[in-house]
Amino acid sequence: MTGAGAPRSAAGAPRRNTARLLRLVHEEGPVTRAELTRRTGLNRSTTLALVGELVALGLVHESENPAPGAVAPTVGVGRPSPVVRASADVVAVAVTVEIDAVTVALVGLDGSIRHRVTSPAASRPSAPEAVAAVAALLDDLAERMRPVRTVGIGVSIPGTVRVEDGLVRYAPHLGWRDEPFAQPLAAATGLPVRVANDANLGALAEHLYGSGRGVSDLIYLNGGASGIGGGVISAGRPLSGADGYAGELGHTFVADNGIRCHCGAFGCLETEASRAALVAVTGVAADDLPALAVALDTGGPAVQAVVDRQVAALATGLRNAIHSVNPEVVALGGFLGTLLGHVGDRIVTAVRAQSMAAMADRVRIVPTALGPDVLLRGAAEIGFRDLLDDPEFSPQQEVTTP
Template sequence: MNGATAGTNLDTVRRHNLATVLGLVHREGPLSRSLLTQATGLNRSTVGALVAELADLGLVQEREPQVSNRVGRPSPVIAADGRVVALAVNPEIDAVTVGVVGLDATVHRRVRYPTGRIPSAAEAASIAAAVIEGLRPDLGAASRVVGIGVAVPGLVREEDGVVRLAPHLRWSEEPFAAALADATGYPVLAANDASLGADAERLFGAGRGASDLVYLNGGASGIGAGVIVGGRPLTGISGYAGELGHTLVNSSGVRCHCGAIGCLETEVSQGALLRVLGMDAADADELERSLLAAVTRGDADVVAEVDRQIGFLATALRNATNVFDPQLIVLGGFLGALHAIDPARLQSLVAAQALSASAERLSIVRAALGSDILMIGAAELAFRPLLASPAS
């Protein structure tokens, strides 16, 4: 099973075993007791005791098994309790999105609050707090709210949630996590949006079972990336690794806000796609529908812009392929929409440019979690303390 960790029968590591069992049903979905026994290597009575304790803690539910034709009594099914929820927040240059996500990875609600302009960190925290207050009826149905996870389009110091630099938001050295915690009363953790998206796809989406993948997220605030190497996130010494949006794709291009010439996010952007579509703003789903409709009817300006952006995106993916040798590249946000328009062309362009040995086993896919990906990724950040130590 993906990410399964062997348990132990030693009483001194009961907490470890609780985390093992809860982590399995959180990541894999509902599992029978017999499968949990196989996955953990623990005996049936130990698994039964752990499940009972997790149920008493309100973290799992035990369900009757489905009727089958197998001989013998079927094993009860254990599921993460979706009434245990985390709140997810994603500030962007044109909106603040807030979600309610269950421990079973179900997105119960997602609210996008358009801002009309780039919000300051204080404004984004205030908007998020107001939206969360408006979600009180939904939260009333929850058995527990564990806290808030924030997906930030920028560089975040994870230990304290300080946004070191979010250039499109024009934030620098902003203690956003602390401000949001003060405004809501919930504990808050924050991290880079693309890194959280990579984690979400690895655990619940297209990257399940992949040990080496690159995830690129395209949004209103540019392009970010998260890299998984050997099943672990590649963070770098300060936690800022994966800035593929600032790799060179056009030496004759324009100057990026980072100061360099021809970065990926200067050539491949949601804003340029919205302009040729005649739209002011859209989320990833709305943008994809509009792009597909325009390409289908043969809108020359849209077709030309899509073709141009796919070409530069292929160059960046070639670089990622040569550097990281991934088995999978996952595209989210508006990059997923570009992939949906012509997936075969993007794959062939990368294969033609990358080192053949690196590209021969590479697959390029769109994010399976769609517009919920950053909600799930941010919620996963908020769930980490609970998953690491369920009893506390």
């Protein structure tokens, strides 16, 4: 936004306070008005007016019902403070593009996933094909659903992305180089579009809503069809680097005499620990992680030999990452979460065995708490960004949902 002076809301308060309240309700879930007053330090009448504004904008609802699990007031005789909830009918479109599928979901401002559809791809889609698939899936949703208000689109890409303009610089497994993505998708849908790297979105989602909630320093590793992506939250903020490409932990060196990687190097983490190798030795369908979990648990010596190699590679990769970042939590998504579920404490034990005690004593290595929703939640988060920055933002567009 440009222009002199801070924008003011209809109630006359600086709009940044309205935005602050909206973000709190969005990120924290149902919260009492009294708690909002306490958390923001605003006075009660200001909170009342600003919540009223958010209600008038259709972004939140207020009810007298206590929040589930809310503690009843122990003193005072007044009525309990009303509970403020974000609206499920204000949605962002969350998109994930992978080599074998394009998925589109409508995610409510309250974090609910309202609907999701996946279009399997027989061969890896080109960028224009992926844009067309997203637009077609959205049209399909629009025809079958009742009206909701859509505020933006967030897209997760397994590659490096120039976030200012949504240009995909390099997505090796998709075979994309310098492919515009945000602009053609915005043109096709009439909605604002933001695009980001998949693992960076996973790190953001885990930090806000998952196993890294309340944690300022965390690493997220995404094990997808396209190898391993990494995202880092450091001191509570996404680690971006000079060009926005920080956290490519899939290409850190983990093995002598390793396999040649598409990046040109040998022995990258993503060549030594891969979904493809686990799928090949177990014979399960490539995208069926529940079946993979069963196959790992019941597999014979050949399966366990592959698991052992991958655990060793992953432990070395995590050792490198932990010594660089000093995280409190490492969250593993996709097939890496499945692998962790199979071997349990073996990974953290292997990491601790080769790490400085001060680094590894406190670190927790956990599966993503958001499960298969992790990238969609991260993509929705950037789809909501314009609205969260300015609650009066409107792209002037409606689509529909069930």
